[in-house]
Amino acid sequence: MAISRREWLGLSAVGAVAAAAGALVGPILLQTGSGAAELMRAGFTDLAGRPRKLTEWRDRALLCNFWATWCEPCREEIPLLGDRRERYAARGLEVLGIAVDTAVNVAKFVEKTPISYPILLGGFDTLDLMRRLGNKAGGLPFTVILDRSGVITYSKLGALKERELDSQLAAIL
16 A cells, blocks of 8 residues: 555654654653662762652752762862852752762861861762763762752862852852
8 A cells, every 4th residue: 555645744743743743852850760860869978877859958959079088179169069069059059968988988088178068978879870860980079960950060080170160059059
């Protein structure tokens, strides 16, 4: 059975609409599947050993900085992150340090170097989570910024730069 020209044009139009819908909706669906929802559900512990989830900071923009005590660029970012938390807290930002290190190392480090934002400890699966968030190399520091609705608006492997960070935060606050 041959398809008439009219049917062919109709099918082509349906295909074009489906492709356009995929182009518009696809990035949103990929964003949800790319780790943002998983990050919000992920389980961490704080330095007191209490279980924590990022959903505790629902309705806030989140800057999640994956770091380790042995990582020099990570340590250098701490003052910048603390300053941005102080500067933007009233506008709805929370900065979270997610340590990819042992609890003992982090506790010793925080004793010597006070950190003004919450520190969470990542488990064995944190490196896999970082990879699903876009950090294919698994390197540190790695930062992810989520807007108030939990959508990742920015991610960066490597040390943050003040202007770049301020620009990203201004866009979501």
